[in-house]
Amino acid sequence: MNKKEFMEKLDKALTDISKDEKKEAMRDYEEHFSIGSEKGRTEEEIAKSLGDPASLAKTIEAEYAITRAKREPGIKNIFRATIAVAGLGLFNLIFVLIPLIIAVVLLFAAYIVAVIFIAMPFLMLFYPASVTILSGDTPTRMVVIGFHIIGDILLVVLLYVTKGFYKLILAYLQMNAKIIRGE
């Protein structure tokens, strides 16, 4: 890759920064090429040691977004910085978001099961027909109380799991926020 190709690729890849920032960034690489040439290196050598222009563009945009989020704090800028940093591959929103959604759905389903189990004795009181099918040979009352106890235990376990889960998410978000703030 020669200088022209490098600069063109960089120019195309830099989309999410202001015009002035872009001009400044391009100027730096122009300078780098011209000093390198003075020192007798070929454009190809210089381009190779600079690195891939597309990934450089991502770095430039991420640094720009971080500085902006620092100077003008706000949800929009934090969001922009998060997306820019995600583009660097430091962490990946999709890989986090999908497991998160699945976990929340599973937790919710488990809560519903627990509540139904706990409610069984009351269901039996008001709608005896709804539980008679389950009992078989054992007395219905025993089966229903058994379910109720299982539901109680499940609920307690779920509360602990939810608490731990919440802490985990928070720690993860804080870690990412730290990276974004450059700490």
Place this chain on the structure above:
Amino acid sequence: MNIQIKKGVIEVCVFAILSKKDCYGYELAETISSHIEISEGTIYPLLRRLTKEGYFTTYLRESSEGPPRKYYKMTKQGIEYKKSLLKDWNDLTKGVSELIEECEKDE
């Protein structure tokens, strides 16, 4: 090398070099890459961020050949930051070396 580790290391190198003398970007990239493998282009966004954060100022100086060069100069704030950064770095590398040494002894 891990990209996050490298980013931190380049920052330490830049502060170490600029505390000695003002440099232009090419010089910094050349000096650092003579010691560790980096993609030299990453140095410019780093320099821009550290300049915006007030650690460096820049000025243009004509060169005998070619276009003027952008020099980076450390500010007072930069000098203060460099002290704590280098101390952190030395503590960190010393600690890690000690840990590795201990673990190898146990084998």
